[in-house]
Amino acid sequence: MFLQKISIPALLEKLPAWVFAGIILLYTVLMTFQGLDLSDEGFNAVFYRNIYSNPESVQYSFMFWLTGVIGGAFDYLFPSLGLLGLRILGAITLTCTCLLSYRLLRPYLNKGALRLGLLFTLLVISNNIRIFHYNYLCMLLYMLCALFLLRGLTRNNPWLIFLAGVMVALETLARIPSIVNLGLALAIFYYGILHKYSFARQFRLALIYGAGFIAGLAAMIVFMKITNQYDNYVGAVKLVMEMGSGGASSHYGLSKLLKQFFVLYGSSVKHGLLIALPVISAAMICNLVTYRPSYRKPLIQLLTLGIIAAFVWLIWTDTINHLMMVFLLTDLATLGAICIFISEKNKELKVLALMGLYIILTYPLGSSDGIYTVGLYTLWIGVPIAVDYFNKWLRLDSQWNIQSRSENMRFSLLLRPEQLRTIGQVGILLVFLALLRQAYYYPFFDWNDRARMTAQVNNTYTRGVFTTKERATAINELLDESSKYIHPGDAVLIYHSVPLLHYMTNTRPYLRNAMPWLYEGSFFANELNTTAEKTGRLPVIIRQLIKTVDDASMWPDPPAKFDDNWDKINEKRDQALDQFIQKYQYREVWTNKVFSILIPAGK
Known part of the structure; x- marks a missing residue:
């Protein structure tokens, strides 16, 4: 043979x-x-x-x-x-x-x-x-x-x-x-x-x-x-x-x-x-x-x-x-x-x-x-x-x-x-x-045919990196709108596992961690409240609305199979954030199907 x-x-x-x-x-x-x-x-x-x-x-x-x-x-x-x-x-x-x-x-x-x-x-x-x-x-x-x-x-x-x-x-x-x-x-x-x-x-x-x-x-x-x-x-x-x-x-x-x-x-x-x-x-x-x-x-x-x-x-x-x-x-x-x-x-x-x-x-x-x-x-x-x-x-x-x-x-x-x-x-x-x-x-957390990856995000810091048109559009929408509420050097809470947005907007994490998803629920709640009391400042919140990792890595397209365990994993963290939002009377000022922007009362 x-x-x-x-x-x-x-x-x-x-x-x-x-x-x-x-x-x-x-x-x-x-x-x-x-x-x-x-x-x-x-x-x-x-x-x-x-x-x-x-x-x-x-x-x-x-x-x-x-x-x-x-x-x-x-x-x-x-x-x-x-x-x-x-x-x-x-x-x-x-x-x-x-x-x-x-x-x-x-x-x-x-x-x-x-x-x-x-x-x-x-x-x-x-x-x-x-x-x-x-x-x-x-x-x-x-x-x-x-x-x-x-x-x-x-x-x-x-x-x-x-x-x-x-x-x-x-x-x-x-x-x-x-x-x-x-x-x-x-x-x-x-x-x-x-x-x-x-x-x-x-x-x-x-x-x-x-x-x-x-x-x-x-x-x-x-x-x-x-x-x-x-x-x-x-x-x-x-x-x-x-x-x-x-x-x-x-x-x-x-x-x-x-x-x-x-x-x-x-x-x-x-x-x-x-x-x-x-x-x-x-x-x-x-x-x-x-x-x-x-x-x-x-x-x-x-x-x-x-x-x-x-x-x-x-x-x-x-x-x-x-x-x-x-x-x-x-x-x-x-x-x-x-x-x-x-x-x-x-x-x-x-x-x-x-x-x-x-x-x-x-x-x-x-x-x-x-x-x-x-x-x-x-x-x-x-x-x-x-x-x-x-x-x-x-x-x-x-x-x-x-x-x-x-x-x-x-x-x-x-x-x-x-x-x-x-x-x-x-x-x-x-x-x-x-x-x-x-x-x-299957590029890392961007699961798509590379032939479709011909679009760039309109951002200085990601120039030369290509993704799908749909993903670039979703991010561009967020970056355009977020510029009304945040500026370079601001402390921003980006929740929970999309920290590259900090890099793109040249902002810094509100907590001691750029990816709050790594925190266990009660620990996250304590970090939120302690930081708010210590600094006396409330951050603009950018919140992801969908799963963006693992089997959902083809986002914004929906995953082939819904992961019902994902909500359970994030339940306590989500509850901690929701309580923080209610406590300080945040309101949503913008959203698309992937992200939302929330600002505290009086801002």
Whole structure:
């Protein structure tokens, strides 16, 4: 069969390095021009806009302090680039992460398989948030940490191990939950065990790693104090701890995070099996009963084409969706790491597999949505290693069979090498098809055919970013009308998950958080009343009237299925806002089908 004669990793291996790097950069940049998300990208952009001028208004975001320092500096230096500039910064960060992964893994993996694994990882990220943000920065710092740590161990250089600890400190300040990467000290002990180091030597190296973390953290705290940002950082830590005390109803409640961890990883395994088992079972059926030789070839080819057609249909109808691809690649990386631990002789590769598995398992723990939103960023080490391992496996000519032969029948329980190669090559093509389709039709929270995204919002800060005409019209209507009631620098309450409107209008959040949706109901009510009493000012309120995220990401068009759970999720927050509106006698002065504007009595 033709697919048995080609090798996609071999084709990628032949590309000159500069061509491969150029493809990555070109793809990431091209993805920046379409899709307009008002939620997560706005949350980050507002932080960058206000971190230096109005830090108290974005105190919640100080849990991502280092990200804000870098993003804020970029926004300050290049204000005319707006959202598009921040997306280009994100594309550069993503490309650097990819190249660092390549440099880290290249000595240990086949070049073609490594490039294929990196492309899979890049593609699965490409329909997520495009703006420079904390997940991008954390993965860049994690790759630097892994590179310094492995080089320090293999070259017996304690300074590189020290630098690895510094990278963890920086990563923690880019995203507080990333402090769990101190646990990468496990890689030091694992390396020591593999190389028969004494425990005292292992412990000494771990102390050097920890010292790097402490030194990096101390240096950054001094910088915070010099720039008068330390108090806001401490305030953000306290704010998150208060929110976490909300229990299961809080986005950061410990019970919610732990339950979510086990549920989502269990779902990942289930979905991986749902994809893999039908393929393997069908291939085994080909071996189970093979009739006379004249019938064998067309029957197998027909079955193969039928399976391929079925998967193409599942991909095209979104039965196999983006989340399932995240699950599949996570399972692939996890299985690959386990296989490396069991069978691989290269000790350094075993340590790398541990690093890759560690970040896959721990990084989602600190996210309000776990693997669902951040799992895709953790695959830079694990997926290339797994692709290389299974690519080598597919090239083996040996077969392990339990079989019985007769004149007209051959019985076999396992797969033959040529079947494995066919499954591998077809699987690669189907993964590419699924990831490219998701990237084309499902830009982050702007789920539309990119061919329809030809309109721009009439706003300086979103110039060069294209969306659908309907979405641009709805936003333009709001911006035109809101200019009568709000002005740059005003404190505005934009409720509840469309903070990019702050960035577009150059206003600041009324509360300490640009996205009130992250607040649990009673906490939100307390923040509203406390801020009103403390400041003595009542804000103009811009309220979204429809769901604008997840399965409603094709707004202003209605979702394919109404999410009746959405109102339940927001019920207590909505009640808190309604009580605030009644208490201060707000009145609605404008509305369209997506937004409304309310002003307090006497204004």
